[in-house]
Amino acid sequence: MVSEVPEWEALRERARQIKADALxxxxxxxxxxxxxxxxxxxxxxxxxxxxxxxxxxxxxxxxRGVSKAVKSKSMVSEEVxxxxxxxxxxxxxxxxxxxxxxxxxxxxxxxxxxxxxxxxSRADVGRLFAERFTVPFTDDVEALTxxxxxxxxxxxxAAGMGISGANFLVAETGTIVIVENEGNARLCTSAPRMHVxxxxxxxxxxxxxxxxxxxxxxxxxxxxxxxxxxxxxITGPRxxxxxxxxxxxxxxxxxxxRSRLLADPQIREALQCIRCGACQNVCPxxxxxxxxxxxxxxxxxxxxxxxxxxxxxxxxxxxxxxxTLCGACADVCPVKINIPDVLLHLRSRVMAGSxxxxxxxxxxxxxxxxxxxxxxxxxxxxxxxASRFVRVALRLARRRRTSRWLLGALGxxxxxxxxxxxxxxxxxxxxxxNRRAGS
Amino acid sequence: MSHSDRDLILAGIRCARDASGEAHGHTTRxxxxxxxxxxxxxxxxxxxxxxxxxxxxxxxxxxxxxxxVRVHALAIEEKAVSVVVSRDAASAPWRCGDLSTPTxxxxxxxxxxxxxxxxxxxxAAGMGVTGAAYxLADTGTLVVVSSPEQERLESLVVPVHVALLATTRLLPDLxxxxxxxxAEQRFARHSAxxxxxxxxxxxxxxxxxxxxxxxPRKLHIILLDDRx
Numbered sequence: 001m002v003s004e005v006p007e008w009e010a011l012r013e014r015a016r017q018i019k020a021d022a023l024x025x026x027x028x029x030x031x032x033x034x035x036x037x038x039x040x041x042x043x044x045x046x047x048x049x050x051x052x053x054x055x056x057x058x059x060x061x062x063x064r065g066v067s068k069a070v071k072s073k074s075m076v077s078e079e080v081x082x083x084x085x086x087x088x089x090x091x092x093x094x095x096x097x098x099x100x101x102x103x104x105x106x107x108x109x110x111x112x113x114x115x116x117x118x119x120x121s122r123a124d125v126g127r128l129f130a131e132r133f134t135v136p137f138t139d140d141v142e143a144l145t146x147x148x149x150x151x152x153x154x155x156x157x158a159a160g161m162g163i164s165g166a167n168f169l170v171a172e173t174g175t176i177v178i179v180e181n182e183g184n185a186r187l188c189t190s191a192p193r194m195h196v197x198x199x200x201x202x203x204x205x206x207x208x209x210x211x212x213x214x215x216x217x218x219x220x221x222x223x224x225x226x227x228x229x230x231x232x233x234i235t236g237p238r239x240x241x242x243x244x245x246x247x248x249x250x251x252x253x254x255x256x257x258r259s260r261l262l263a264d265p266q267i268r269e270a271l272q273c274i275r276c277g278a279c280q281n282v283c284p285x286x287x288x289x290x291x292x293x294x295x296x297x298x299x300x301x302x303x304x305x306x307x308x309x310x311x312x313x314x315x316x317x318x319x320x321x322x323x324t325l326c327g328a329c330a331d332v333c334p335v336k337i338n339i340p341d342v343l344l345h346l347r348s349r350v351m352a353g354s355x356x357x358x359x360x361x362x363x364x365x366x367x368x369x370x371x372x373x374x375x376x377x378x379x380x381x382x383x384x385x386a387s388r389f390v391r392v393a394l395r396l397a398r399r400r401r402t403s404r405w406l407l408g409a410l411g412x413x414x415x416x417x418x419x420x421x422x423x424x425x426x427x428x429x430x431x432x433x434n435r436r437a438g439s
Numbered sequence: 440m441s442h443s444d445r446d447l448i449l450a451g452i453r454c455a456r457d458a459s460g461e462a463h464g465h466t467t468r469x470x471x472x473x474x475x476x477x478x479x480x481x482x483x484x485x486x487x488x489x490x491x492x493x494x495x496x497x498x499x500x501x502x503x504x505x506x507x508v509r510v511h512a513l514a515i516e517e518k519a520v521s522v523v524v525s526r527d528a529a530s531a532p533w534r535c536g537d538l539s540t541p542t543x544x545x546x547x548x549x550x551x552x553x554x555x556x557x558x559x560x561x562x563a564a565g566m567g568v569t570g571a572a573y574x575l576a577d578t579g580t581l582v583v584v585s586s587p588e589q590e591r592l593e594s595l596v597v598p599v600h601v602a603l604l605a606t607t608r609l610l611p612d613l614x615x616x617x618x619x620x621x622a623e624q625r626f627a628r629h630s631a632x633x634x635x636x637x638x639x640x641x642x643x644x645x646x647x648x649x650x651x652x653x654x655p656r657k658l659h660i661i662l663l664d665d666r667x
Contacts, residue, residue, distance in 0.1 A: 024456070025456075026452045026456075027449050027452040027453055027456070030448075030449070030452075031449075036627075039627070040626075040627060040630075046444045046445035046447075046448050047444055048444040048447045048448055048451075049444075052444050096653070097643070098641045098643040098644070098652060099641075099643035099644075102643070102644070115642065115643055115646060116643070117643055117644065118646070120644075120645075121645060122644050122645050122647070125644055141644045141645065141647045141649055142649055144644060145641065145644070145649045145651075145652055146651075148652075149651075149652055149653060152653065153596075153653070156653075157556070170626075172621065173621065173626040173627065174626075175626050181639065181640045181641060181652075182639050182640070182641050182652040182653050182654065183595060183639040183652060183653035183654025183655075184652070184653045186591070186595050186633065186653075186654065187595065187596075187653055187654075189631075190591045190592065190595065190631070201448065201452070207621075208617045208618075208620070208621045208626065209614060209617050209618055209621070211613070211617055212612070212613045212614035212617055213614075215613060216613070223642070225493075226489070226492070226493075226577075226578045226636075227493070227578040227580055227634070227636040228636065229493075229635070229636055229637050229638065229639050229640055229654065230633060230634065230635060230636075230639070230654065231633070231634040232631055232632075232633050232634075233626065233631065233632040233633070233634075234630060234631050235626040235627065235629070235630060235631075235632075236630055237630060238585070238630045239585075239586075239628070239629065239630055241586070241587040242585055242586060242587060242590065242629075242630055243550065243552065243587065243590050244585065244590045244591035244592050245585060245591060245630045245631060253448070255444075255447075255448045255451065259448060259451030259452045259454075259455050260451065260455070262451075262452060262455035262456070263451075263454060263455030263458045264455075268455075
């Protein structure tokens, strides 16, 4: 990264300053943004809670007689559970980002911020398509993509509402910035006659020129590209004379605990996040446990911070402890959020009791498991016995596919993961044969 | 209600600012020039390299006739039965509105204002030809600005997009573009400014790169380089 972009460190510092500035006068910037959107012919709706965001969008759809909506990537829409409330209002909402489309078909939640279907293999996707679309099975990635393109093309032009997120909101001009590679966001914001953009209030940047720094960092941090295939800078609905584009543009600004986070000087820098996913990619914990284990919309290191603070979160308050504090995340963060520092602050709060701790029965279970482990590790003989037991159990479980009920309380972990296959023999057995014999 | 939510949020933010008790003047910023890319290289060469790296095909032509020949050759190569041409590509100076010859009767169509969606030629077209407002040299990016002359769909729904760009429209980087666009009040006047770098792509399935998803699968950029 740095070899290709020698000014990388200067860019990071500049980006940090831009986001810090944006937060320092957030109210002014939001008001400026609102004024420009309205001047351009759009509407801005402020939602303090997920309920309000959902209510507004569903009501809007109902009032305009919308029966179908198409959606491009929006973490905020996941945060407020938008799709469910649209369904309740009689509006079918189809995800159009390929990864989101796949997991929508499968009825699952995203496991990674940039590649939501990362946990599914091509064969998984092939089976899913074969089942849902009654087409012959293929695991050829190009064929699967072409199938998705074919189906979604119809959806874009049949929908009455296009829903998107926003990577940035520019205060100076009232511009919504959407970054993508597929082209689905361009279609969602061009084909239907109404565009609804959802964004957290922290997405604000003060000036258009600030995007020069942030866009360069975002693409490289998220996917390693110098620039994504498409960047849309949208200001208001289509103008008179323009043929393509929506007749109406609605921007929904969501708070959901962000202003509370802002009030907290020890953790407010987490609001600088530009949602690139770089911290997830380098985090040893995320790489081991995967995105679903975080229990909320935002996973990985940044998720460990923000999840507990969003009002609607059901994530466990002990997430800050799910870190080795290795600092890899802080090294790669394009806006220089000192994630380990923030996690330490959060940990001290949990210990001080200012944040509710885990429920009692979970703690008891954890203690019991730890004691059992300590017992097994306490002597070589017990260790050998325990490892033999585990190998036998694993072999049995894999063969009989009884992994879920066999492991009972650990079912949440194994529900989405295959059990590892045990090696034919333990290290000690290998050692006895190979080392004793030769050298 | 919308009104009270707005008040709630603004109050929350103001409270947060006062509570944290930090100084909130302008922080000193690293000057933009200090973080820009180096510009020693020729803009045209830089652009061509960046665009090719992103997966676009770039063709340099020295005059307008050669541009038109290239457009038609691409239509044949890409096996397009019909081509949709945006208004700016059809008018002066490009004049690519109808390049069909008796031997290759490819249909060139411009979208008329009053045509219904089901008859819109952009959906059946095998190729779309548009102009571009600017090009960004450091990343090989095209800049398309929505207007009656340069609509959105001709560069989006077609499988192959051909963009016509004069080298005089090349800018060094995104920073230069954004300063220019805001000085010209373009954001107030146009609903969409779109930056296009290469064809559409995804890696959502097993992180395997696939070219051509919802947007065009092929991008050809024809550069008019009449500097000589």
